[in-house]
Amino acid sequence: MLLEKYSLEIFNPECRPGAMAVHCFAHLDQDVSDALPYLNAVLGGNSYSKDPPSVGFKIHGKLITIHSKKIAVNALKDEEEATKIIEWLKREINTAWENRNNIEPLYEATPQPQVFEILKLLPKSNCKECGQSTCMVFASQVAEGAKGPENCPPLDAKNSRKLTEYLSRFHLYFQL
Numbered sequence: 001m002l003l004e005k006y007s008l009e010i011f012n013p014e015c016r017p018g019a020m021a022v023h024c025f026a027h028l029d030q031d032v033s034d035a036l037p038y039l040n041a042v043l044g045g046n047s048y049s050k051d052p053p054s055v056g057f058k059i060h061g062k063l064i065t066i067h068s069k070k071i072a073v074n075a076l077k078d079e080e081e082a083t084k085i086i087e088w089l090k091r092e093i094n095t096a097w098e099n100r101n102n103i104e105p106l107y108e109a110t111p112q113p114q115v116f117e118i119l120k121l122l123p124k125s126n127c128k129e130c131g132q133s134t135c136m137v138f139a140s141q142v143a144e145g146a147k148g149p150e151n152c153p154p155l156d157a158k159n160s161r162k163l164t165e166y167l168s169r170f171h172l173y174f175q176l
Contacts, residue, residue: 002097003090005029006071010079024082026071026089033068037105038096044110044170061146064089113143113170121159121166122152129153142167 009025033053040048040055047056047065056065062085065072071089076082096103118139125135130152132138141147148167149160 001094002035003028003030003032003093006086006090008079008082008086010076010082013074021075022078022082023072023074024076024079024086026073026086028069028071031068032066032093032097035093035097035100036066036068037107038100038103039066039093040110041103041106042096043092045106046109046112048107048109050107059145061141061144066093111170113167115139115143117166118142118163121155121163123154123156123159125154127154 006026006028009027010022011024013021013023036053036055037048039045043055043057043059045055046058048054052067054065054067056063058064061075063072063074064085066089071086073082073085076085115136116139119135122135122139126133130138130147132141138147138152142149142151142163149155149163152160155163
């Protein structure tokens with residue numbers, strides 16, 4: 001096991017001290033630099049840096065950056081959600097590291113879903129049943145991983161299946 005322990009720091013963003021969302025840092029007791037290209041290959045990072053080593057993701061509307069000895073996550077509801085995400089990342093880091101002999105490391109950002117490709121599969125009715133003002137706004141949230149096909153009530157089964165297949169190519173559409 002590469003990553004065993006971490007300490008969690010929960011805080012309100014300085015630029016918005018009254019914000020409802022919190023951010024967190026997980027300070028890692030072990031250096032995970034060597035695992036980052038494998039994790040990037042498995043989860044499909046939005047950004048990747050060799051120096052200093054880091055990989056970034058947009059998952060379920062959250063920005064997550066993993067550095068050699070720190071993980072940063074924004075837009076969290078509370079400490080419970082932070083712990084859930086950090087524990088998930090810990091498992092993913094360790095699994096990628098343990099399986100590194102079977103994974104081709106990736107040293108660059110992976111392709112990301114395109115808003116217009118998502119929009120093509122939506123009803124384009126701007127019905128607001130998803131809680132968004134337009135299908136374009138909803139498509140943007142889907143591209144960021146904050147929403148999925150199940151969040152569009154009028155989406156028919158055929159296009160829901162197509163959208164799920166499209167998103168699965170980007171490692172974005174999965175459960176934490």
